Amino acid sequence: MRLRYSPTSPFARKVRVAAALVGIPLELDLADTLNPDATLRSHNPLGKIPILLREGKGPLYDSSVILAYLDHLSGGRLLPSDPEAKFEEMRLEALADGIADAALLQVYEVRFRPEEHRVAKWLDHQAGKVAAALDALEAAPPPADRDPTVGDIALACALGYLDFRLEGRWRADHPRLVGWYDSFVKRVPLFLDSAPS
Numbered sequence: 001m002r003l004r005y006s007p008t009s010p011f012a013r014k015v016r017v018a019a020a021l022v023g024i025p026l027e028l029d030l031a032d033t034l035n036p037d038a039t040l041r042s043h044n045p046l047g048k049i050p051i052l053l054r055e056g057k058g059p060l061y062d063s064s065v066i067l068a069y070l071d072h073l074s075g076g077r078l079l080p081s082d083p084e085a086k087f088e089e090m091r092l093e094a095l096a097d098g099i100a101d102a103a104l105l106q107v108y109e110v111r112f113r114p115e116e117h118r119v120a121k122w123l124d125h126q127a128g129k130v131a132a133a134l135d136a137l138e139a140a141p142p143p144a145d146r147d148p149t150v151g152d153i154a155l156a157c158a159l160g161y162l163d164f165r166l167e168g169r170w171r172a173d174h175p176r177l178v179g180w181y182d183s184f185v186k187r188v189p190l191f192l193d194s195a196p197s
């Protein structure tokens with residue numbers, strides 16, 4: 001299977017980490033999300049990555065759908081089978097993806113708008129979402145002693161993205177979450193193979 005991706009995307013990283021964890025090889029195929037003529041839009045009209053291209057079957061996106069597919073292929077190694085536990089993992093994944101989304105919107109605001117047109121209120125609005133989500137996770141971090149789930153993978157990728165793009169400022173006020181992240185890196189050493197650079 002082929003993954004349309006970029007090396008800095010936290011969402012593509014989720015897929016790379018999950019696939020590596022369950023031993024599913026992926027061919028990586030760099031995508032240019034800014035090129036309107038690129039083949040990307042024929043796979044996903046939204047022009048977003050990651051997209052999973054499968055032999056003889058339709059493309060899959062977004063990252064949470066791809067992780068659910070990898071869970072299916074691996075015989076359920078990424079999501080619990082108990083429905084309540086499963087929805088709890090999916091909620092954690094949504095919260096972590098929301099952190100990455102809000103961080104990405106801050107990055108785009110700075111990248112695509114000249115400084116004099118940047119909207120501080122919008123940047124603060126997105127930063128507030130990241131802060132609130134981090135505070136909620138600091139109050140109740142996920143268990144650190146279990147096989148990694150889709151929620152764990154998404155959270156590690158979101159925190160890695162904050163390190164990469166927002167200078168790791170989250171670390172100062174979230175010691176329990178830092179501990180959780182460190183334990184994730186120990187549990188899943190292959191996580192570092194996909195670190196953005």
Ligand SMILES: N[C@@H](CCC(=O)N[C@@H](CS)C(=O)NCC(=O)O)C(=O)O
Binds near residue numbers: 010011049063
């Ligand atoms: N909810 C999506 C988010 C994907 C996303 O925002 N990807 C970014 C790269 S990190 C992208 O493709 N941006 C290009 C665009 O928005 O046009 C997922 O989980 O896959």
